[in-house]
Amino acid sequence: MSLSLETMLQLSIILPLLATIGIVVTGRNPNLREAVTIATSLVLLYFVISLYQGLQQGESISVHWWELLPGLNVSFSIEPLGMLFALIAGFLWLITTIYAIGYMRSHEEQNQTRFYTCFAVAISSVMGIAFADNLFTLFIFYEVLTLSTYPLVTHAGTEKAKQGGRIYLGILISTSIAFFLLAVISTWFVAGTLDFKPGGVFESNVNKTVAGAILVLFIFGIGKAAIMPFHRWLPAAMVAPTPVSALLHAVAVVKAGVFTVLKVCVFIFGIDLLAILPSTQFLLYLAGASIILASLVAMRQDNLKARLAYSTVSQLGYITLGALLASQSGVLGSAMHIATHAFGKITLFFCAGAILVAAHKSNISEMRGLGRQMPITMVAFLIASLSIIGVPPTGGTWSKWYLLMGTIETEQLILMATLILSSLLNIAYLLPIPFHAFFSGDKTDTYSGGIKEAPLPSLIAICVTTVGCLILFIYPQPLYDLSNAILSK
């Protein structure tokens, strides 16, 4: 194929949308429907990788769609951070689809066509967010992502799903309209542009109080980054089927949030301005508090998915914190953490879903001895946990390394202590699960009936992401280069 890079960029947003038509048309025939999804995600991945290669060769790729309001364009371009996000989302969409086929069928979920349709729309908006050339475009796709994931969260259609969906939509829409939109409009008013520019868009003599207030609006408004006290939607959204939780709440939605935070910090404020704003310090402590508190709450959860959800809240705090540190290492660590946490957390969610499907267990207290029945799943769980904690031989090591470096560089000793304490807490709430699965429980108890793993597609997906965690440790160079290029460009 000899498509130009510009065409590929547009197609990576449009293609998943077009796929929805195929998914709906083939809805009667599940095999065909899933084939459409997989084919689409393969092509999408091809596009994203081609774009990546184009970026490597130093090509500048940008597309202008149309002017929505005078001066406000819907346009796209590619820079390292967005590329990183698109690569992760594009790759993990494929893996999640494979996983979902196993999960959804063996769980006999209803309305699977709607499920795959909304999934495709969500991916399309993630690509829109990743490649957005300005804050306005990003905001549009941010809202589309919220709305397209609502039917996924409430998939079960039960009273509990409705409640969860209410909190999900309530918090995300409220914060985005009341704070995020206001921040966007204020930026437009103060700076006169919403384009992402290296070094930021504000004049150097901008009123620091106003800019500081806008920063607070951004951090609170980007509800998807789940900074406390606006984190409640994340645990609430766990009523969704596991593949949704896995992709959307370990990768797409939450990462769209922290990606936006990072993008705003680097390309709207610029790290030089960010470092001297009066509100930055307050927000740093808020992120630190979010990290610790969410870890503490996670320890008290017996439901596995709920524990993982709070763990996500805590880990998202790392990325926000890294962005707000306003230093080279901080941004580097944040960007890398987007990738390493994505692989780690999606593996954990995959495992949680596998346990639910194969052993019908969702509470941690019931998982003692489970390792005998599901050894592969539990080994994967162990490796992914190590990645979240940040110890070798897993990818999480590197991102936490640079985040710690960032706190030291900027002499934020309290925050450094916070990060270390949090890693200890991670150990406390994650490692006991695989540990008990292998070493406790009676030989004669419920799990002694031989090996019974999740369906093969799901198991393959788990293995792929687990290997991903390991590869990110052994061969982090591409990730490092891409993350390092964010500030240098």
Next chain:
Amino acid sequence: MLVHLPILQVIVPLMAAPLCLFLSKPRLVWLFALIVSGLSFLISSLLLEQVMTSGTIVYELGGWEAPWGIEYRIDQLNAFLLLIISAISTVVLFAANTSISKEIPENKHTIFYILYLLSLASMLGIVATGDAFNVFVFLEISSLSAYALIALGEDRRALWASFQYLIMGTIGATFILIGIGLMYQMTGTLNMEDLSKRLPEVEQTRTVFTAFAFVIVGVCLKLAMFPLHLWLPNAYAYAPSIVTAFFAATATKVAVYLLIRFTFSVFDLSFSFTHLPLQLLFVVLGLVGIFVASTAAIYQTNIKLLFAYSSIAQIGYMLVGYSMTSVAGLTATLLHMFNHALIKGALFLALAAVVYRIGSAQLSQFQGLGRQMPITMAAIVIGGLSLIGVPLTVGFVSKWYLVMAVIQNGWWPLAVLILLGSLLAVVYVWRIVETAYFKPALASSETIKEAPLSFLIPIWTLVLANIYFGIDTRLSVQVAQAASQSLFGVSP
């Protein structure tokens, strides 16, 4: 022919109304009315085109020179309004035949169309004319036809709602008449253009202040500004569904137009806003209206009432934009008039379809409709999202401009309050969504089918317009901006 467009705009539907009596079958009358409304739409498009290219059109009735004769004066502002009214009227009328077949007895169908055309003609008249007394005449025609249209509702409470509106409407109209009378007494003219020249000479007199106060209060009654809104909810809720769709999208817009016309063109800006604390008054009442009416909407169990309260809240937004007294603020208001017409037209038309199928607008009856009437419910969801102001819908465009205008004036807390107020819309829209999609269908409603095409086509025309004008904003923004600039006397 093109020269006579301003008068044709009004006279075509006005003359067509009695002609309906000569047609025997209600179906024929419907077709006739539809054609007439379509013609008005065509005329108003031509007018807008003309005004945008060559400026204000002045048309003297019967060749009598103003101020002795009546003059029609079409500038960007009223050309824009004419387009909104005639467009909505045509789209709504498309569904009328099906909708009223269940709500109004067959022998009253002809009457219905006559009243509808009269109502259309008079609204167009109010907007097109450049003569203050002519405004009052059309206002009366409009009110009288509205009372009768509302009273046609099948629910007996429609009579009571109509009576309530009659009382309040008459007070409003009387106030306006008194105001116009006082102005005539002071200046000896009824022509708006002429009035605007002569009023400054006498503007420090108590009589002129009194005239101004009467006109403003009268107009505010008509536009259902909080706390003068009491007639509106019941009138909307118990009128035939088609009438509600038509009025919700147009009637209050006409009153907002009058407010703008009187304060910006007849009286000048400095009089309206410096001698009287109008700005503060409208900002506060607008804001209170947004919050009170939105909160009231949340607690309604009848969806028609719910959206009626939401309409009152939306008027609050228009008033806030209006009272910014800046080009940006007025642009926001005009944009929102256009956008809100599309939103409420779509929503009330979709409600009409639901009422057609299930015979009720009670929220509890909406259970399971997400499955039974998926296309109609999807329209309500998109309309609702537009009402909330989600990007890529017209609601977002309005909100963007309004908040920008408020920030431009430096009223930061107001910007926050406006956005918070719009969150209330999320609550009342989502109550409908949850009922329709999450509750199982009622046993009695298992046989409900999707609405017929005669509903779906106009509904989706409006819904797609909601999206189209949310993406391609050139037409609406350009016209609104041009109208606003010309009112402020700023050359573009």
